[in-house]
Amino acid sequence: MIKHERLLRVAIVGSGPAAFFCADYLLRLSQPCEVCMIEQRPTPFGLVRDAVAPDRMNIRSVSQSFERIAEHAGFSWFGNVRVGRDVTVSEMQRYFDAVIIATGASTPRRLDIQGEELSQYYSASAFAGWYNGSLDHAALHPDLSQPAAVIIGAGNAALDVARLLTTPPESLAASDISSTALRVLRESNISDVHVVARRGPLEARFHPDELHHLAAIPECRVVMHTSLNDSNAELSPGCQQLLEAYQRLVQTQQDKIMAKRRIHLHFNLTPFAILGDDAVEGVLFLDASETPVHIACGLAIAGIGHYGVGVESVPYDPERGVVPNSQGRVLDAATTMPGIYTAGWVKRGAHGVIGANKPCCRETVQSIMDDRDQLLSETREDSAGFVALLKERGIRYLTYRDWQQIDAAEKQQGIQQQKARERFHSTETMLSLLTTKSAGQ
Numbered sequence: 427m428i429k430h431e432r433l434l435r436v437a438i439v440g441s442g443p444a445a446f447f448c449a450d451y452l453l454r455l456s457q458p459c460e461v462c463m464i465e466q467r468p469t470p471f472g473l474v475r476d477a478v479a480p481d482r483m484n485i486r487s488v489s490q491s492f493e494r495i496a497e498h499a500g501f502s503w504f505g506n507v508r509v510g511r512d513v514t515v516s517e518m519q520r521y522f523d524a525v526i527i528a529t530g531a532s533t534p535r536r537l538d539i540q541g542e543e544l545s546q547y548y549s550a551s552a553f554a555g556w557y558n559g560s561l562d563h564a565a566l567h568p569d570l571s572q573p574a575a576v577i578i579g580a581g582n583a584a585l586d587v588a589r590l591l592t593t594p595p596e597s598l599a600a601s602d603i604s605s606t607a608l609r610v611l612r613e614s615n616i617s618d619v620h621v622v623a624r625r626g627p628l629e630a631r632f633h634p635d636e637l638h639h640l641a642a643i644p645e646c647r648v649v650m651h652t653s654l655n656d657s658n659a660e661l662s663p664g665c666q667q668l669l670e671a672y673q674r675l676v677q678t679q680q681d682k683i684m685a686k687r688r689i690h691l692h693f694n695l696t697p698f699a700i701l702g703d704d705a706v707e708g709v710l711f712l713d714a715s716e717t718p719v720h721i722a723c724g725l726a727i728a729g730i731g732h733y734g735v736g737v738e739s740v741p742y743d744p745e746r747g748v749v750p751n752s753q754g755r756v757l758d759a760a761t762t763m764p765g766i767y768t769a770g771w772v773k774r775g776a777h778g779v780i781g782a783n784k785p786c787c788r789e790t791v792q793s794i795m796d797d798r799d800q801l802l803s804e805t806r807e808d809s810a811g812f813v814a815l816l817k818e819r820g821i822r823y824l825t826y827r828d829w830q831q832i833d834a835a836e837k838q839q840g841i842q843q844q845k846a847r848e849r850f851h852s853t854e855t856m857l858s859l860l861t862t863k864s865a866g867q
């Protein structure tokens with residue numbers, strides 16, 4: 427191995443789980459590195475902050491391990507900087523030996539049917555952004571005054587929304603749910619939530635444990651509208667696990683006849699049109715024999731997956747919604763782009779829970795390590811030049827210390843409302859908080 431005088435410098439675009447897992451592997455290497463994360467939002471942690479449901483505070487607590495990674499001496503974070511707009515990847519390559527694209531996959535897939543423009547039709551991630559008070563979606567105005575809601579899709583995100591709409595709001599009050607969402611949920615008239623899947627019950631994409639969580643919602647009954655597989659065909663272990671989870675669910679729901687709310691599980695129905703004049707009034711599906719099935723509702727939410735978020739000048743496959751790559755090395759047609767890598771949902775598609783990003787990030791870091799000598803053989807400008815470039819452009823970037831101040835202020839707002847956190851809903855509010863704090867110091 428060639429001995430180099432300087433440390434390997436890696437920039438990571440994004441600061442969601444994939445970015446932090448990559449940073450962790452890089453910072454724990456025997457040959458030390460510098461890691462610089464560049465995040466378009468003034469806040470880190472990606473979908474852990476914006477999408478994970480507030481009744482899953484244990485999952486959101488993964489951010490505590492990210493906080494520990496951020497304490498490492500070789501770590502820096504620049505928030506409120508969008509790569510592709512404020513700075514380009516090729517500019518970053520002047521200062522960094524490797525650039526990892528870890529921009530996630532938060533663009534919702536469309537159904538491409540009539541009625542998607544209607545009011546009260548949302549993607550599951552937008553709806554999750556609303557109840558989490560995210561910067562993009564805190565201002566949504568979902569109308570929960572009608573008795574029924576339809577959720578299209580059978581993945582974890584679809585079931586998150588079903589749970590949130592049927593869980594007694596009091597049990598969410600101490601979480602970090604947005605206080606606006608909590609108020610609207612308290613006033614909700616929704617009694618029936620229909621979760622509708624295109625495929626059969628054993629092809630559902632949610633984890634079997636999710637059925638257990640639905641079954642455990644107080645004052646809510648789960649109703650199966652499709653009979654379970656009665657063929658004797660041999661099932662894969664995954665399908666067998668799902669079948670047993672449904673069977674347990676059905677048994678536990680029999681004594682909940684008087685429940686105030688219901689989650690209806692429908693399968694083998696293809697969405698055909700969202701109906702309504704201005705706002706959603708129902709959803710029309712076709713069953714396997716193309717017979718129309720209409721479900722009246724005042725709110726329709728689609729949780730049918732996401733596309734990756736590309737970055738200007740980096741190759742992107744719009745069909746698959748990913749950055750094309752081989753073991754994390756970004757490919758332009760069949761050629762590797764030197765020094766550009768990818769990790770997380772934008773690398774392999776929008777599937778898998780937070781922990782599923784770990785092996786994918788380990789692979790990317792291994793590729794960087796394999797390319798290390800080549801990467802270090804190029805001459806780069808000092809990384810201080812990157813900060814100078816941001817300043818020269820007048821970009822109001824945030825440091826990790828700034829984020830810690832925002833974090834502390836959000837938690838403080840939460841304490842006043844007897845909840846874990848109350849988020850700021852705009853970048854401007856966060857920036858003015860920092861300005862006020864620095865003026866007071």
Ligand SMILES: Cc1cc2nc3c(=O)[nH]c(=O)nc-3n(C[C@H](O)[C@H](O)[C@H](O)COP(=O)(O)OP(=O)(O)OC[C@H]3O[C@@H](n4cnc5c(N)ncnc54)[C@H](O)[C@@H]3O)c2cc1C
Pocket residue numbers: 439440441442443444445464465466467470471472473474477478479482485507508509510528529530531532550551554582583586735736737769770771772777778779780781783
């Ligand atoms: C609704 C929903 C609920 C979920 N619930 C769970 C759950 O309960 N448990 C679980 O384990 N997993 C859950 N997941 C999955 C989990 O969120 C993903 O596995 C994980 O977030 C993917 O990590 P990532 O870093 O690839 O992407 P992300 O978390 O999306 O992070 C990408 C980051 O890149 C930033 N970025 C994008 N473009 C740019 C740019 N041009 N410049 C700078 N920064 C940029 C984004 O702002 C973001 O911070 C859920 C997902 C969704 C959609």
